[in-house]
Amino acid sequence: MAETLLEIDGVETCYGLSQVLFGLSLKVQSGEMVALMGRNGMGKTTTIRSIMGMTPARSGTIRFAGEQVRSLPSYKIAKLGIGLVPEGRQIFPNLTVYENLVAASGNRQGVSDPWTIDKIHALFPRLAERCNNMGVTLSGGEQQMLAIGRALMTNPKLLILDEATEGLAPLIRDEIWNCLSMLKGRGQSVLVIDKNVANLSKIADRHYIIERGRTVWTGTSEQLIAEPDLQHRYLGI
Ligand SMILES: Nc1ncnc2c1ncn2[C@@H]1O[C@H](COP(=O)(O)OP(=O)(O)OP(=O)(O)O)[C@@H](O)[C@H]1O
Ligand SMILES: [Mg+2]
Structure with a gap:
């Protein structure tokens, strides 16, 4: 049984x-x-904010890596090994790409093959080219790559992406999906929010659909594809 x-x-x-x-x-x-x-x-971002302690949940249980985290401050939750790619990216505008990547980097969990600047540059060559540019000068796609790189540099046990490809050009979206597929191949645990159900059902193991702050459906990609009605009812597709 997986942990x-x-x-x-x-x-x-x-x-x-x-x-x-x-x-x-x-x-x-x-x-x-x-x-x-x-x-x-429907509450997707609020779910992430609750997990991270940014908008603490009023009741219920949130356990991460065996610890109850519901009443912990955000920085402690992040330190337990959650890397967040937030909605709107929120990179540091007045730091360079390099500084953004190293600002919060670390290997608190002591993983044997940690992320390095070189590995992030290999993952997103565009970031290597923009290494000394200020965050504020980046395009939306570059900002998203940087937000992902910054989260990976913390070597998280769980990577969370809130709107993985929202507002990005088609080619950049493909690059982000490829990146997620590669991360999955490395065994990275990921919680991902996105509107592209077709791509999500190709890549994700399981899905949750929420409506007005409640879980209304959960299942595998096969089950999701087999029930097009669900997408119509809950996702407006
Ligand atoms: N800071 C806030 N103060 C008050 N209400 C908020 C706040 N942030 C979100 N809400 C409300 O909470 C509800 C859920 O919002 P949330 O951002 O979690 O949705 P979401 O599923 O992430 O939506 P989207 O797909 O647009 O990102 C919405 O009705 C929203 O208006
Ligand atoms: Mg949201």
């Missing part, structure tokens, strides 16, 4: 008086790629 890396159960999260998650549950096993899907405003 459970992330386990969310019965999570409720609010912004002030406005409740957004209503008992959400989700699991990621070690080495799995799991997709989190749902229409706009």
Whole structure:
């Protein structure tokens, strides 16, 4: 049996008086790629914010690598081994590409084959070319590559991508999907949010669909493809 890396159960999260998650549950096993899907405003980003302690959940369980993390501060949760590629990328605009990559780098889990600047440059050659450029000067696609590279440089047990390819040009999207496929081949555990169901069902092992802050469906890619009705009902496709 694979080890459970992330386990969310019965999570409720609010912004002030406005409740957004209503008992959400989700699991990621070690080495799995799991997709989190749902229409706009259904609570995907809020789920990520709850996991990371950025908008702490009001109730429920969030366990990561065997530890209850629900009431921990964000920096401690990140240090346990979660690398986040946030919605909107949020790279440091006034640092160079190189500085962005090394700013939070580390190998806290002591992995035997850690990410290095050279490996990130091999993954995204564009970042090598832009090495000394300020973050603010990068295109959207370059920013996303940098956000992924920055997260990988922390050698995370779990990589989370909130909108992996949103707003990117088709060629760049392909590059991001190829990168995810390579990471999966390396055994990297990934939780990914994206709107491209066709690509997600090619690459992810399992899927969760959420609606108004609740998990309404979970299953494998085969099951998702076999039920086109689901996509129509919950994803508006
Ligand atoms: N900071 C906030 N304060 C108050 N309400 C918020 C805040 N952020 C999000 N919400 C609300 O919470 C709900 C869920 O938002 P969330 O960003 O989690 O959705 P999402 O599934 O990530 O959507 P999208 O696909 O557009 O990224 C929405 O109704 C949104 O308006
Ligand atoms: Mg979102």
